[in-house]
């Protein structure tokens with residue numbers, strides 16, 4: 001009997017974890033490579049599951065795609081590894097159990113690291129190996145990213161008529177990480193033609209049963225469940241899953257009662273767990289009806305926006321907007337910082353922006369300083385957020401904190417790597433890149449956490465992204481802007497530019513982009529400062545004319561400053577008609593310079609407006 005028919009007829013038992021068992025044997029290598037180098041051990045795991053009563057066993061190919069194998073330098077061995085895996089599973093199955101080719105999800109919470117094109121290429125290669133070796137079905141498991149699973153199911157349906165088993169994984173019971181309810185996700189997968197839809201990994205039986213209680217019986221497809229043995233414990237540096245197979249047996253009955261017709265185990269489960277569930281539900285006739293309990297609906301997500309100042313992207317859409325970077329000090333003396341913030345507020349800037357340990361060197365927390373200037377001077381601060389120093393937990397917690405503090409303007413950057421800063425040996429976390437961070441901040445704006453949990457309220461972040469025009473290939477930098485818009489960026493803030501021609505070039509290269517760009521201007525403070533930027537900061541080139549102008553006053557700090565301001569003013573003159581947003585960067589807390597430039601921009605803007613009005617009157 002084919003797997004298709006068996007699935008229609010009776011409850012089937014899947015196998016349990018492969019990785020957990022191999023790990024428990026003390027083998028801590030690439031599990032998929034073991035199909036070649038430790039084939040006996042892999043064969044024994046399969047045999048143990050067949051012996052325990054598994055009707056369906058999976059090949060040891062969870063990560064046998066070139067993307068994951070590349071981590072071990074094994075990307076060229078996709079074919080050998082998959083072929084060996086299938087042969088081993090078939091040898092153990094002896095035509096008594098069905099052998100399904102397992103394909104694991106690649107993307108975790110980071111979409112950016114594995115673009116869909118890569119997912120497709122990698123999956124096709126693995127699928128062709130499986131079809132060539134004639135498996136009984138394809139099993140997709142541990143897909144946290146729904147988009148990725150839908151993509152591979154669609155490809156599989158085009159390439160084969162074999163049964164497709166497609167399982168999502170959840171961080172939170174009942175919802176996927178993008179907030180899609182489980183029921184809706186399974187319906188989407190079923191619509192694409194998956195024969196079995198279900199859930200595996202991450203959750204233990206308790207939460208998996210809870211999640212399935214909300215899921216009606218699929219219209220055509222069969223429901224499956226492969227829970228982990230329990231929640232993991234961390235002992236002596238290893239993850240262990242302390243459970244009693246008897247508990248798993250009771251849970252299997254409840255999964256069956258929820259309509260699951262293919263029941264196995266994921267991480268932490270062993271042949272003992274599989275034997276326990278085989279004893280209780282193997283071969284049972286599938287249930288044919290199910291009642292979904294009527295539950296009190298969770299509180300609706302708050303939609304009314306709290307009173308807030310206009311967002312910076314709104315201001316820059318409407319007209320002139322000035323924001324000024326004033327970085328938190330590197331030392332604990334804060335007087336100058338606060339004087340600067342107050343002076344900038346009095347000068348009328350729309351926001352003070354605070355870098356997040358730029359150049360990977362510690363400063364006083366920008367959130368602390370932003371909160372204080374927000375409270376003290378009613379400044380609308382813009383907080384830079386770098387992915388370098390915080391993992392996913394830290395980033396979400398930080399953003400929820402900013403929301404609670406009433407700070408709604410953020411700049412999402414990947415961040416300068418630690419290698420260039422005060423602590424070259426420190427870890428650069430980079431759980432996310434700027435693209436994914438932008439995406440997840442926008443998810444918070446929908447009231448959904450990074451892991452898909454409803455937050456009960458929507459944040460209202462306006463998300464800026466970084467634009468670095470100081471690169472050899474400006475078009476590539478513009479390409480990154482377009483991609484950041486796709487991920488949800490509302491507007492851009494640029495690195496400082498240092499020539500009028502460059503301002504024009506940037507304008508020409510970006511004029512098709514509707515999102516506002518705040519163009520960066522940082523006044524030079526001295527000839528040494530100019531030489532440093534020109535010679536040592538990657539990407540920044542100052543014209544010889546500018547360097548000569550600064551050099552003329554190299555022995556006179558006051559005149560150097562004046563010349564720096566004069567140069568910045570000419571850059572501003574060049575920028576004013578091309579960009580609404582101007583981003584001034586305060587060098588070394590010398591806020592007098594950025595206050596003067598703010599006044600200058602305001603005067604020039606007023607003059608331009610008056611000229612427009614009088615031109616208008618003249619025309620009339």
Ligand SMILES: Cc1cc2nc3c(=O)[nH]c(=O)nc-3n(C[C@H](O)[C@H](O)[C@H](O)COP(=O)(O)OP(=O)(O)OC[C@H]3O[C@@H](n4cnc5c(N)ncnc54)[C@H](O)[C@@H]3O)c2cc1C
Pocket residue numbers: 354355356357358359360384385386388411412413414415416433434435465466467468471473476477480493494495
């Ligand atoms: C306005 C502004 C504020 C900033 N504030 C901070 C801050 O507070 N803290 C901090 O640590 N850093 C800050 N940075 C620095 C920033 O992190 C780096 O300049 C970064 O390389 C570009 O921005 P991103 O982090 O969004 O990088 P992304 O665009 O996400 O790029 C990430 C990686 O790609 C590389 N890359 C970027 N552009 C290109 C390109 N055109 N071609 C090829 N490779 C490219 C980068 O080198 C980087 O390794 C800021 C930059 C700007 C423009």
Ligand SMILES: [Zn+2]
Pocket residue numbers: 142200201202228266267
């Ligand atoms: Zn698992």
